[in-house]
Amino acid sequence: MLLILNIYVAYQLYQLPSRRIHTLTTAMLGFLGLEILAGIILAYFAVPAAVQPVHLTVATLLFGGQFLLLVAYHRRAKSVVKPAYPHVVA
Numbered sequence: 001m002l003l004i005l006n007i008y009v010a011y012q013l014y015q016l017p018s019r020r021i022h023t024l025t026t027a028m029l030g031f032l033g034l035e036i037l038a039g040i041i042l043a044y045f046a047v048p049a050a051v052q053p054v055h056l057t058v059a060t061l062l063f064g065g066q067f068l069l070l071v072a073y074h075r076r077a078k079s080v081v082k083p084a085y086p087h088v089v090a
Helices: 002-014 019-044 051-079
Strands: none
Touching: 002 019, 019 051
């Protein structure tokens, strides 16, 4: 479920013409892939002690990357000039 949601969000963000957002989105997907790989290793190899800190660190990086992506998206949305429509005075 989480993978599908992140892929959908990444697809929507790749539609925007911002290089920074593209870079952050690629990093987010990379962290997500590492997180899934670490989770699979934890599940199938009886929780190796060396993988547990990696799993938690990558999860923290994923959360931080998603937050930076949110901030970059809001800054991009603020900087886009909205067309001004003339007000009709009756």
